[in-house]
Amino acid sequence: MIEISSVRKSFRDVDVLKGISLTIEDHEIYGIVGQSGAGKSTLLRCINGLEPYDSGEITVDGALVNSRDKSALRGLQKRMGMIFQSFNLLERLDVYGNIALPMKFWGINTRSQESRDKIEELIRLVGLEDKAHMKPRQLSGGQKQRVAIARALVLDPQFLLCDEATSALDPEITKGILALLQKINREMGITVVVVTHQMEVVKQICGRVAFLYNGSVLSQGKPEEMFIKPAEKEIQSFLRDKSELLPRTGVNIQVFFVGEGSNEPVITQMARELGKDFSICWAKLEDFRENVYGSLVLNIDKADREQVCNFLSSKKVAWEVLT
């Protein structure tokens, strides 16, 4: 468990983290989301001790992350594998050598049968059996990130910290990497912390997320609850998908299908029961892991507003009138 409480950090006179508190439970995939400059990468670097923080506390299973206590910090870093946006592989080492590198930092004999078996197993896990002796420059971005993932796992960490790990990859490759992270989480029980600005990452793998805005946690919870009907306008603008081309006449009502009620045919019922005409002028479906969530915007006549609102209120759907 990683516990972060009231962590503050500033670079010179810029406050980057303004009292962040959150808890990452064991075996979950936790997302730290937000726009560039929100402080999410800095927070991740503080968790790993790459960056010191000014005040507050970060503990890993009760042990304090303190960048001044170098030997204790090393021990914690061993338990937290990390991957990066730019992969950060050593150019002169092949796939095998890159994966073996953290072992060398820990004085583990990389030539022992045990080490060799482990490295080969990790190469198989990330699906690069045929590339074990290739150099990074011969690999694609997705393959490089796979090497980095194997490298991050070679010391048997409890946590895998991912700093914008898929931001430099195209959507198809991203899916593959995310599936791999999910597999690592499920099969190896490794807690995964992802820092990202990509909604698809959150939707595909995160069980819980924290939305960071300007150095503070604006909202925390399950992504499907947080992002389908976001109350905060910062999150709305992060999602940036509110259509600006909604009709200017009549009344626009957005209906959300979250959790219970998302399987009920509310819209067709409404048309039949009220005998009113309306148009659907905007709609969106989203996959959050295995579930589908959606929202749509109806445009109705001003005169029908009350009737429609009453009808929607009687159903198990969330809705709001857009102004």
Place this chain on the structure above:
Amino acid sequence: MGIASTTSMTGIILTALWQTLYMVFWSTLLSVIIGFIPAIILTLTAPDGLRPIRPVYEILSFLVNVFRSFPFVILLVLVIPFTRLVVGKAIGTTASIVPLTLSAIPFIARIIETALRETDAGVIEAAKSFGASNWQILWRVYIKESIPRILNGIVLLIISLVGYSAMAGTVGGGGIGDIAIRFGYQQYRTDYLVVCSIILIIFVQLIQMIGNHLYKRLS
């Protein structure tokens, strides 16, 4: 002097070639070994280094610049007392290795520093994230990742040392460049001038080719 004892052109040139190789080899080897020390200190203490110490970096950097800006011919004369202390005499092929090495140290130190500091900051960060110590990062990341770049710098060093070794003739160092000046230029022996030039061109080409080949193999 060795050159005086042989009178045939082949003999003179072969002796001179041997002297050039001897001077360039030892001054390269010594300056690379010694130059590594300031290069590493500069890399570690630089503002973006593992242990930034501004005054150390600034002072050392200034000293390197001062020694680099010394004209070689002046240095040659200035270090004569030092050369006598180290070699026992101030004149001759072995003696000329001292000023050659001294002038090469700041040059190669800067080159190695630049090569080391070109190491990708992200890779260093990754090493840190796995709990690597500063010395491990220096050796396993900085130095090992920079070997091809350092090699390129050494090729550059060898080629400029070939040029400087010609000037070492002034202190009786001998060598191909010295023959070209004394026989070819001062005694109007065009044949010597041509042969010496061709040998130098081939030598430089060869070094560059070997360097390029090694760079490709190592990177």
